Amino acid sequence: MTAGVGSGLTRARASLRRLPFLSRLMTRGSENGRAYLLLAPTVFWLGLFLLVPLVLVAITSLTVRGAYGETVYRWTLANYARFFEPLYVQILWRSLVVAFWTTAICLAVGYPFAYFLAQVPRRHRGTLLMLVIVPFWTNFLIRTYAWVVILRTTGVINTVLQALGLISEPLSLLYTPGAVLVGMVYGFLPFMVLPLYTSIEKLDHSLLEASSDLGAPPWRTFLRVTLPMTMPGVVAGTILVFIPALGMFVVPDLLGGARTMLIGNLIQNQFLTARNWQFGSAASIILMALVTVGLMAYARSFGFEGEELVG
Amino acid sequence: MDAIMIQLAGVTKAFGETVAVRNLNLTVFRGEFLTLLGPSGCGKTTTLRMIAGFEKPTEGEILLDGQPVEGLPPYRRDVNTVFQHYALFPHMTVLENVAFGLAMKHVPREEARRRALEALEMVQLAGFEGRRPRQLSGGQQQRVAVARAIVNRPKVLLLDEPLGALDLKLRKQMQVELKHLQQRLGITFIYVTHDQEEALTMSDRIAVMSGGVIEQLGTSEEIYHRPRTRFVADFIGETNLFTGQVVALSASGLTVETPALRLTVPATPEVSAGALVHVSVRPEAIRVRPEDASGSHGALVGAGTVGSNRLSGRLLEKTFIGAATRLVVEVDAGQLVTVQTHNGDSHSLRQGSPVTLTWEPEDSAVMVA
Ligand SMILES: Nc1ncnc2c1ncn2[C@@H]1O[C@H](COP(=O)(O)OP(=O)(O)OP(=O)(O)O)[C@@H](O)[C@H]1O
Ligand SMILES: [Mg+2]
Numbered sequence: 001m002t003a004g005v006g007s008g009l010t011r012a013r014a015s016l017r018r019l020p021f022l023s024r025l026m027t028r029g030s031e032n033g034r035a036y037l038l039l040a041p042t043v044f045w046l047g048l049f050l051l052v053p054l055v056l057v058a059i060t061s062l063t064v065r066g067a068y069g070e071t072v073y074r075w076t077l078a079n080y081a082r083f084f085e086p087l088y089v090q091i092l093w094r095s096l097v098v099a100f101w102t103t104a105i106c107l108a109v110g111y112p113f114a115y116f117l118a119q120v121p122r123r124h125r126g127t128l129l130m131l132v133i134v135p136f137w138t139n140f141l142i143r144t145y146a147w148v149v150i151l152r153t154t155g156v157i158n159t160v161l162q163a164l165g166l167i168s169e170p171l172s173l174l175y176t177p178g179a180v181l182v183g184m185v186y187g188f189l190p191f192m193v194l195p196l197y198t199s200i201e202k203l204d205h206s207l208l209e210a211s212s213d214l215g216a217p218p219w220r221t222f223l224r225v226t227l228p229m230t231m232p233g234v235v236a237g238t239i240l241v242f243i244p245a246l247g248m249f250v251v252p253d254l255l256g257g258a259r260t261m262l263i264g265n266l267i268q269n270q271f272l273t274a275r276n277w278q279f280g281s282a283a284s285i286i287l288m289a290l291v292t293v294g295l296m297a298y299a300r301s302f303g304f305e306g307e308e309l310v311g
Numbered sequence: 312m313d314a315i316m317i318q319l320a321g322v323t324k325a326f327g328e329t330v331a332v333r334n335l336n337l338t339v340f341r342g343e344f345l346t347l348l349g350p351s352g353c354g355k356t357t358t359l360r361m362i363a364g365f366e367k368p369t370e371g372e373i374l375l376d377g378q379p380v381e382g383l384p385p386y387r388r389d390v391n392t393v394f395q396h397y398a399l400f401p402h403m404t405v406l407e408n409v410a411f412g413l414a415m416k417h418v419p420r421e422e423a424r425r426r427a428l429e430a431l432e433m434v435q436l437a438g439f440e441g442r443r444p445r446q447l448s449g450g451q452q453q454r455v456a457v458a459r460a461i462v463n464r465p466k467v468l469l470l471d472e473p474l475g476a477l478d479l480k481l482r483k484q485m486q487v488e489l490k491h492l493q494q495r496l497g498i499t500f501i502y503v504t505h506d507q508e509e510a511l512t513m514s515d516r517i518a519v520m521s522g523g524v525i526e527q528l529g530t531s532e533e534i535y536h537r538p539r540t541r542f543v544a545d546f547i548g549e550t551n552l553f554t555g556q557v558v559a560l561s562a563s564g565l566t567v568e569t570p571a572l573r574l575t576v577p578a579t580p581e582v583s584a585g586a587l588v589h590v591s592v593r594p595e596a597i598r599v600r601p602e603d604a605s606g607s608h609g610a611l612v613g614a615g616t617v618g619s620n621r622l623s624g625r626l627l628e629k630t631f632i633g634a635a636t637r638l639v640v641e642v643d644a645g646q647l648v649t650v651q652t653h654n655g656d657s658h659s660l661r662q663g664s665p666v667t668l669t670w671e672p673e674d675s676a677v678m679v680a
Contacts, residue, residue, distance in 0.1 A: 204398070206394055206396065206398040207398050207401075209365055209385070209392075209394070209398065210392070210394060210398035210399075210400070211400075211411070212364075212365075212384065212385040212386045213365075213385050213386070213391060213392045214386075214391065214411050214412035214415055214459070214460075214463065215386045215387075215412050215415035215416055215463070216386055216411075216415045217384075217386050220415065224411070225400060228402045229401075229402060
């Protein structure tokens with residue numbers, strides 16, 4: 001069991017490290033020839049499972065949907081044009097807002113938590129980190145269903161509040177934007193906490209003492225030293241949360257009502273329900289383009305090179 | 312020089328079972344350069360950290376400029392620290408590092424900039440203000456750390472082995488520069504080092520620490536020539552130690568008898584007849600010359616002053632150490648004595664040849680064992 005936790009931890013760390021590495025590939029490219037050689041297997045698998053599907057999606061997005069949902073290979077941009085109808089722009093905007101708040105709340109909750117983690121005595125840290133990671137052992141779908149049980153009118157919260165006599169009518173908690181946000185924050189918090197923990201833990205304690213020594217009260221030390229020094233963790237964490245939050249469809253499906261359709265649901269519906277692969281593909285490509293451009297601008301604005309995100 | 316700047320009264324610091332500092336009493340005067348000197352783990356850093364406010368004394372009181380500092384966090388103490396590993400902020404430029412303390416005191420931007428540049432000039436780093444700490448050499452980083460502290464004009468500057476990471480040549484240069492800076496600014500320095508030579512050259516007074524207590528507090532000369540404990544004699548510089556019993560007391564001196572030798576040492580008030588004592592003689596206080604070939608002691612009469620100490624022995628080792636020559640002599644009792652001579656004085660001496668060692672009683676120090 002402990003071994004499982006350990007390797008889970010290692011894997012989580014490794015996947016964290018991969019992200020800045022990828023971002024460096026995106027922004028700079030490597031100057032080192034040997035690095036390319038080492039990359040060969042990665043490049044192969046990425047090519048097979050990322051590039052090929054991506055090309056297929058891109059091609060599909062430019063074709064016409066036949067009467068029965070089949071692909072008619074006639075080139076068109078109509079699928080893209082359709083995305084800019086107010087209904088879909090609104091969905092995109094809503095998705096951005098939800099992803100933004102998810103990220104903001106994860107950061108606000110995750111930072112103090114990661115800070116606390118980094119302060120506790122080393123021997124307790126493993127246990128606490130394990131508690132952060134344990135939820136990953138259960139399927140995300142099932143964990144989200146658990147929130148249905150907690151939030152619904154006959155759910156845990158309402159039952160308890162009614163039993164205590166604090167409310168007479170059950171509150172409608174489920175199928176609200178709030179429920180979606182709760183589910184998202186719950187699901188993505190570890191992705192924020194782990195990179196933050198990594199960078200806070202590395203923080204040289206003597207820098208904080210130096211700041212205090214030079215007359216900075218704790219909150220100014222936090223703003224002038226701790227926060228800037230842990231910015232790589234903040235950037236990594238926000239990216240790790242924002243991007244999947246933007247494409248999320250499970251949580252809004254289960255916890256949100258019809259009014260909380262997000263872009264992830266839209267794409268999923270186009271592929272599975274409406275059987276309009278063409279429009280679904282166009283929406284996917286637009287989302288990806290948006291994320292890529294946004295990500296690069298974001299990383300640039302902090303002046304980060306890959307190395308700094310790693311350490 | 313007489314105003315008291317820092318006073319530690321009965322300060323004890325325990326970390327669980329470990330007592331890092333034990334009942335420390337220390338007074339530091341305004342503008343003084345005081346050094347805490349001692350081996351690793353003797354509590355030097357802990358003492359500094361209590362003054363800076365990073366550690367809370369388990370017992371006792373610390374007064375800064377007459378005011379108790381108990382309960383004041385580090386950022387409210389008019390004290391600055393130069394950390395052993397500098398602790399420069401890597402995400403700030405040199406200028407931002409140096410101006411940090413001023414910004415915290417809400418000094419207007421322009422004035423802070425001007426004063427920071429001035430401080431950088433003082434440590435001879437003009438022109439480096441735009442660099443990041445990692446773009447500087449160790450010595451330059453050290454200077455930034457000093458500038459960052461002195462720019463605040465603290466009442467006391469605490470320096471924890473500030474030169475520990477530098478090579479010998481740079482160390483010597485920085486020792487001189489730091490001392491000049493201290494004299495120029497008149498800031499009280501409490502300086503931590505385990506390098507006794509550094510302590511001797513820089514300090515107004517030295518507190519020699521061992522195991523959490525101050526073994527001796529005094530000027531460089533006092534510490535060097537009048538060590539009060541065997542630890543101090545041994546730790547400061549190199550010395551020859553003889554252990555014996557006081558067999559005779561007189562106004563002009565004491566006679567100490569070791570199992571095989573009889574030594575004359577200066578009168579020392581705290582020593583009574585019959586006491587077990589250590590006698591310390593510095594290698595450079597001992598004169599050496601070839602013993603008369605006949606081996607007759609008569610040949611030496613008149614060579615030394617009356618009452619001077621005289622031992623005969625055999626030269627075991629002769630090492631050229633640059634400015635001087637180091638000799639190891641086995642004296643009659645089988646004890647080894649180290650002697651440091653001018654290169655010329657030992658020219659004629661051969662390894663294995665019999666020699667005579669002499670020194671004046673005043674050149675030795677007596678400590679109660
Ligand atoms: N935070 C701490 N917790 C427990 N023990 C400590 C702590 N800080 C110091 N000590 C102990 O207190 C004693 C004195 O430590 P201190 O750091 O003051 O020594 P020092 O004289 O500065 O040594 P050095 O020359 O190696 O820096 C040591 O035995 C050390 O192990
Ligand atoms: Mg120390």
